[in-house]
Each structure stands twice: as structure tokens, then as C-alpha cells.
Amino acid sequence: MSESLLQQARLAYQPKLPSLLQEFSSLQAIEGEPSSSFGDGVKELFPLTFGQPEVTFSQSEQEREALRVGVVLSGGQAPGGHNVISGLFDALKKNSADSLLIGFLNGPSGITDDQTVEITEEFLAPFRNQGGFDIIGSGRTKIETPKQFEASLATVQRHDLDALVVIGGDDSNTNAALLAEYFKKQGCKTTVIGVPKTIDGDLKSDEIEISFGCDTACKTFSEIIGNILRDCRSAKKYYYFVKLMGRSASHIALECALQTHPNWTFIGEEVAEKGWTLKQLTDQLVDLIVKRSSAGKDFGVVLIPEGIIEFIPEFRKMIDELNSALAENSPEEAVNKLSDPSANCFNGLPELIQKQLLLDRDPHGNVQVSKIETERLFIETVRDELKKRSDYQGKFAAQPHFCGYEGRSCLPSNFDSDYCYALGHVAALLATCRLTGYMSCVGNLTAPVEEWTISGLPITSLMHTEIRHGKPKPVIAKALTELEGRPFEYFKEQRDAWAMDDDYVCPGPIQFFGPAEITDAPLITLSLERQSKTTCSAG
């Protein structure tokens, strides 16, 4: 494997640890109050693991044993995954040199199919502080059927595992909780521990301040957006329509907006709350473009969260209808079965988008919302609408751009390197304390690393239930952008000025050397959230 000089320098990076974790081998769990859940019906589904207390840790002399632990990466890549594994590995070895860590290959199917590799220091070394999930691969298989649960049980018993660590997003952590409950019910000693991963930032609660990878992804996208903004202001000839990866929630778009100050940023949650239609969103952009043009500016930058499409009511309805119709019909027939409003919505779309809706479907046959090129959709709808504006004399030239895959496997920032290394340590600690159905938690993240807090959070406390196919299913609610939250409020205060003033900011590339205020800065949204919480609890 070849490495760049920077990769080599990063291999040598020693992640910083919270003070408490520096004395890893003498930490013991302290139980708090019993936990509840986010919504009803969860207790019934988790009779054995529901209601466990949140745990914190403190020093206490204590013999440590060698542990046998398995780890799996689940879902899309997020910078820092390798550091969760190295933190877990190093912590287990602090317990005992005889501890064993095995990796399940290519996601949860590695558990059901018992595909493993032993993770040794030598095996791990080239992956420390590096991006990607390629150390053991990842995958999107869900452990759902009774057969899959049985196979998983057989695997963890075959390996005599003390614990299984699941690194994943909301779905994967739900899966972890279900496995914890199931193993316990079967009298299996293997505990199950989750680690909050996703660049999208939608796995979040009072205790989980941010999921790992979000920091690096937002900074990488902001670098690119900052560069485009500067180019835009220099050339003065294009409108850039930049779509941002991030699933439903607009966390990434909001953070990138705060980092770079583009002229316009859609926030999906606001679109939903206001019930704005595609036509209204187009009109907002067209109004902006006309206004800027009369100020002599035929250029600008628009940020579009990939999830926006789901938040436009007419679109949501049309996609739901399409999904149902496509299950039993050819694409052509499916279109004919749409209701009038949905047919109107569909027929009003550019051909390219219509094709994407009908052809790019996921393995379940559903429309892949994330593949819809909304950046091109808005360019077309804006271009059409501008032609109708008699007050507009400007020149509209547009460039689409998509920020996505380049943000999922980059070299993790210092923040994500340190955070993930700590998350791995806490996962090891939860395993040591024989706790099951817990998520690894590290908090106080806007303070210096030494002051970060550590705890274990019962996964069920994040859950509610939804009825699917007539049965209650446990779900960790995706955290959406809070329209009452300080980050969005702050954005609202600024955005009118940004629309016209071109107060563009270049965050520049992530730095790994130099002043800590540059290398270790937390995200702006995280800082604003933490500030407002501190202020609230102080007040």
C-alpha cells in the first residue's frame, strides 16, 4: 500500500485522550437513574435491556481480564472509523495483552456469515488516523430475520466473544440494541455496544453531541464550497448550484452555510414547516437572481441539501405514489397510475429528473431520493421561470456541483481522530464493565480534549416505535435541524445579508499542523448548540 507524506505523518499522530481515559485501566462504571425511552412501546420490545441506567465512570482499583471482542462497520463510510477501531484495540490491550479483537468483514453480513479477520497491531498500524473503512470493509445488510439472528448468535458463541461493537448510524444502532436483547434472552454472555457514526449528523441527542465523521465531512465540503465561492466572486459569470450529501436532515448544509456564507441555502426542515412547493422554492431563487442582477451581479452560489426533495410535500406524495405503483407496474404504467396532482408534479419535471425517478431504484424497487440531481432540477426550473420575468435583463449561466463521496473517506480531522479514538476507548470500557445495549458516548466536545466527558447511553433511551406492516418496530428518530435551535436562528439572522453582500468565506483545507485553534476547531453548529445549552442551564 503506497502512502503520501501526509498519510505517513498522520500514521504517527497520537490522538489526544480525555483525562479520565488516560487512566483507562482503573475505571469503573457508576450507574445513574434508570433510563426511559424517546417514545412509547419500546419497553415491550426490549423487556430485558429496557430502562438500564446511563453510566459514567470513575477511578477504582480493579483487576482487569483479557476480553474477546468483535467489531463491525455498518453503512456508509465516515472519517474516523479506523480510529474507533484503534481506540478499541489499544484500550483492550491496556486491559490485558491477551485481549483479542476480531473484525467482521464487509459489514453485518460478516457476522451472519462468520467472515472475520484478527486485528493485530501490525494489521492495524497502516490504518491509524486514516480515512475510509477499508480495514475490514463495511456493508448495508440488516440483521432482521430470525435466521440472521440465530446465525449471529452462533458466530459470537463460536468466537466466544465477550462483546460485539457495532459502528454505525441510527439503523445499525437499533440493530445493535435488538442483538443485545436477543443475546441476553438466549443466555449468551456477549454484550453489544454501539458507536454513533454518520457524516449526516442526524444521529444526535442530548448525550450524543455529534456523530463521528460529520466534522471532517463538513470541513471538506466547506473547503470546496469556499473555493467555489471565491471563484464565483472572481469570474462573476456563473451561478453554482451545489448539492450536499446528508440524507434527510440539513445539518451538513447548515454547517457549510455558516462556514462559508453562500448567497442562498435551502434548509429542508424549514421547507417542510412552511409547506413550500417546488414552484415557491424556484420563485425564491428567481427573486434572488433578479434582485442580484439589478445590483449588477449575475453570479452567486446556492446550497441544496440532498434531502430537500423529501420535504417538498407535493414531491413526497408523488414519490410515495410512484413507489407503490412501481412495485406492480412498468415505469410507463406507473406514471399513468399517478393521481392528478402527482402526475402534474411529475410532468412538470425536466426529462433528466423524470428518468432518474423511474430508472435509478434501490434493491427494494424504491425511488432513490439521494440520486435525484436536485442541483440540475433547480437550474432547469429557475431557467424556465426567469424567462417569464419581464423585469430580468441578466445573463443566467449555471454550473451544477455535488459534494458527496469525497467527504466520506478523507483523512479524519484532529477532532474526528481524537473523538473516534475516545469512542473506541469507551466502547472497550463498556465491554469491560459487561454492559449491553449501550452506546459509547463522549461529551463536552467543544472544550479541550482533556475535559471531554465519557459515558454509556442505553440505546433504547433514544427509541420510539413506528407501525410497519402492522407491527410496532423500534426506531431511533433521525435528529432533524431544529428550527428553534441556535444554529438555525443564527443562520436566519445572517442570511439576508449573505444573499446580497457576497461575504464569502474560504475555510480552506483541513490543517493537521499549526495553531490548535485552526487544527482542532469544532464545527460552528456544535459550538452554537453547546453555547446555548450552557447558557440555558446556567440561566
Add this chain to the structure above:
Amino acid sequence: MSESLLQQARLAYQPKLPSLLQEFSSLQAIEGEPSSSFGDGVKELFPLTFGQPEVTFSQSEQEREALRVGVVLSGGQAPGGHNVISGLFDALKKNSADSLLIGFLNGPSGITDDQTVEITEEFLAPFRNQGGFDIIGSGRTKIETPKQFEASLATVQRHDLDALVVIGGDDSNTNAALLAEYFKKQGCKTTVIGVPKTIDGDLKSDEIEISFGCDTACKTFSEIIGNILRDCRSAKKYYYFVKLMGRSASHIALECALQTHPNWTFIGEEVAEKGWTLKQLTDQLVDLIVKRSSAGKDFGVVLIPEGIIEFIPEFRKMIDELNSALAENSPEEAVNKLSDPSANCFNGLPELIQKQLLLDRDPHGNVQVSKIETERLFIETVRDELKKRSDYQGKFAAQPHFCGYEGRSCLPSNFDSDYCYALGHVAALLATCRLTGYMSCVGNLTAPVEEWTISGLPITSLMHTEIRHGKPKPVIAKALTELEGRPFEYFKEQRDAWAMDDDYVCPGPIQFFGPAEITDAPLITLSLERQSKTTCSAG
């Protein structure tokens, strides 16, 4: 104007200077041998400025006067433009505090229309070591007509300029040489000096080792490509087709390939030499995909230089015919007028590409080759061809990506910051020595900055003539990738291994702090070229 912390840190960066330039105020020109030109017919077009000697500089005590200088940015953005201006400004002030620098606004039209701003320390300060051309803007106007030449003369005389510095690519430097000749002929004292700019790297000669901006752009694109490669190897589910900005030449694609080791990289110049057709290029990719699939790999990364399309003979011919036909016909009629081979070529293209060919035309009505989405074209042709391969059982899922505008206005690397600052100094030196029709030259660029050399190169020495509309026109030949050169040779030695082995490298984001071997590394192609030249001349 808001700035990120990194932007603020970069504002404080003091660019390093070659040793000789550290004694700026005592340098004097030394003339070498008279120069010649790259091709015939140039002397006739430049009777007054042809044959001037290359100049170098050495110490000599000498009174310095205040100079009045104008500067203009011409063409597309390239990181470092602001540092050329700050180098020029600082050098002129070293001559005399009474020196004056004015900027022409928004490109060469700023000269003909006399749109200016005085560049003072205060005005310049926020732009030091920053990306973009927004300090005075840029533009693509060419000074061509007698009226434009007269207007330019009037402007430089009105401002009583001693010199005019033109920062631009091959066309802009040709323009600079024409202005130099014209001003001299008119008895105007204003000298004209060029500075070699373009991220594309195609303005290059024995003396011009690299144009400025190419370093930063290649590193920024390589960061993105490295991230995508790592994601690709982690998820193992996509083929990424990455188009790279860079006009005709494949310099950027070659450098990015050497930096990151993708599975496949087209080099336009090789395509032209071999006379490969679109079908053959598609077959090459399909062969690779089939071979990788039988090795269990349904993923990979392909780099495509944006200029490749011009190098495919059938395509070149079809585009030439289209351009002629479109001049006098509607798009539909134009297609009907194509010759049989060109019609075949056109009709074989995906609809999206056909549309782009017909609709996205430049102000002269020509097809905009750079706007053709070749990354999508190849995805379509590969998908179609794969269906015909009975030996292929794999799954082909592809993602298009375009690296372009985000590389033109980024924070310049240390290399470009230092290089441009030195180029600005040399431009000031050429102005001080009353030399006209010269390009600012800084060499020995893979050595430490202190050892960089400085010189002035007669622009006419880079020229040949081409017959356009029956008349000889002076042209600076675009430097293409040399298929006999060491960089391409080295690439050829590696590429078979890269095709199958996934020896992906993540160069990571540009670093501004830390070890000099990381912050100040020159491009790999530049190092290989310099090494082979040193070896040759030593041998």
C-alpha cells in the same frame, strides 16, 4: 469581508524569496544571446521586439526611480494571482515609496475602457496569499482590433505608465507581446511584461518550468480524488468517472494520476497519437471492468482529462463540421448536414451529450468542448458495451464527478504563494530595467526557494505563426504532455499495476504548517521533468 482563521493565518504568511531577490534594489539586467522563435514568421510580425536577448540579473549599485505601473488579470482564475500583484507591489515600493501601481478592472477591457483602481497597501492587504482574482477581477476580452489597440495606448499614456504587467495564459501573453510591439512602434514608453498563469500547465517551455496555479489546482484535485479512491475501496460498489479541468492538454490528469494511483487514466495526447476511437477507448475501460470483476472487484476509479474529446479523431472531425454547420443553420439542420462518419459519431452519442453539443455554445457559436460531460458519456458507452459482454457477470454502478472550479481559486499552496510572489518581483525588475515584450521567469523550482533562479524571457521566443483567415497570426503553442517525457514514461511503467492492485494514495488536503517536505513539495511531474533534465545535461 469575513475571513476564516486559516485565511487570517495565511494573510500573515511572508512568502519566501529567492536569495537574489532578497537584494532587490541592487539588481541589474545582464543580456544573453539574442533569442529566436519557436517557429517561422514571427520576426515579420514583431520587427521591433523580435530577437531580444534573454536576460538574467546580478547585483550592481544603482539609483532606483519611482515607477508607474499598471497590472491586469486575464482569463480564468489560478491560485496565486493575488501574490503576483503583492510581489509586484512590494518590489515597486522597494524601488521607491513613490512608485504607483494601478489595477485594470475585470480583465483587458479595463485597459481599453480605462477602468482602474489604485492598489495601495491597505487595498492589497486582505488579498495577500489568498485565492481568487477578486482584487481587481479578470475577464476574457482580447485586445485585437485597431480601435482596441488605440484605446489601450491612450489609456497607458493617460496614466503615464512606465510598464503594463499582463497576468495570463498563452493567449494573453501573445496579446502582451503584440501590445509591446505596438507601444514601441507608437513611440510610447510603456513596456509590457507577461506573467505565466494557468492551472492547466500548458504554458510551459525550457525556461517556464510551470505556470502558476497549476501546483495548487493539482493538489486540490488530488485531495478530492484520493478521498474518492479511499471511499471506493471501502464501499466496493461504484465506479467513479472523474473528469478533470485542464483544457486540451492532460498535464493535470497525469499529475493527479501520479499523486493518487487510480485504476485508469486517459491521456489525451496518447489517444491522439494512437488514433484511438471512442469505441476503442470504451473497450479499454470495459476490458478493465470485466477483468476486475472476475477478480471480485466491481469498483474502481477512472480519470478523464476534459480535453480528451478533442483528441479523438472522429470526434474532432464531427465537432469541426458541427461548428461550420451551426454557423449558418439551426441545430436540427446542422445535424442533417454532417458527413456520414460524423453523423454516425453524433447519432451514437447519448442524448444528453447530443444536447450539450447543440445547445451549449460559446459567444462565437462554437461547440464548447469543455462543457461536454465526458464523465457521463463514458458511463453510458461503457454501460451499453458491458451488456454485450457475455463473459461479464458483474454489477456496474457508476458515479460521475467533475473536478474543476473548486481548483481555480483556492488558497494558494506555499509553492504557488512563493512562486507568484517571486514572479511579481521579477516583473517589477523587468519594468525597472525598461524591458518590453518579456515574460517574468523563475526557475530551478524543485530546489529550495533560496536557490530559485530569475530571468526575463522574450515572449516572441515562444511563438510560431498560424494562418487564420488567410493571415499569419502569432501563437504561443500550448505545451502538450510529452509522450517521450519522463512523467508519462513513469506513468506507463506503473499503470498496469494500478489497474488491478488498488494501490490508492490519499495526498490529503494542502498543508500550510508542519514539515517543509509536506508543505512545500513540488508537483511529481515537475520533479520528474527536472530530474531527467538535470540527468541529461549532466550526461
